[in-house]
Amino acid sequence: MNFKKQGKLVLRFLFGGGVGGGVHMLIFFGLDTFIPWYIFSNTIGFLIGSSINFFIQKHYTFRNKENETKKQFFKYIFVKSIVWAIDSLLLFVCISLLLLEKVLSRIIATAIITIISFYLTKVIFKNPEE
Secondary structure (H helix, E strand, C coil), rough: CHHHHHHHHHHHHHHHHHHHHHHHHHHHHHHHHCCCCHHHHHHHHHHHHHHHHHHHHHHHHHHCCEEEEHHHHHHHHHHHHHHHHHHHHHHHHHHCCCCCCHHHHHHHHHEEEEEEEHHHHHCCCCCCCC
């Protein structure tokens, strides 16, 4: 894949991920206002954001036309489970051990998991002709 095409793919991924990530953050901070247990808020936000993100990444970012949606969804959920665990661990380290603010912790965790998610999601939705 050439540099220009890869750049467009990354931009589409960031846009699509921004939608799912935005939903995740809204739910995270919204729930955290009422239920100050950040791992619970993170889990609910992550589940809803990831569900939205699956369809955006499959159809918009990677423009995947395969009819293997159910199989891809289960692979995606498996990958996102790993990413969720890393995300929750990062939040725990930042908030509980390093005593960072939740907003800064959320930004740090999001930056790290975005990079991991891009490469893992790319494998799931790789088009056969590439």
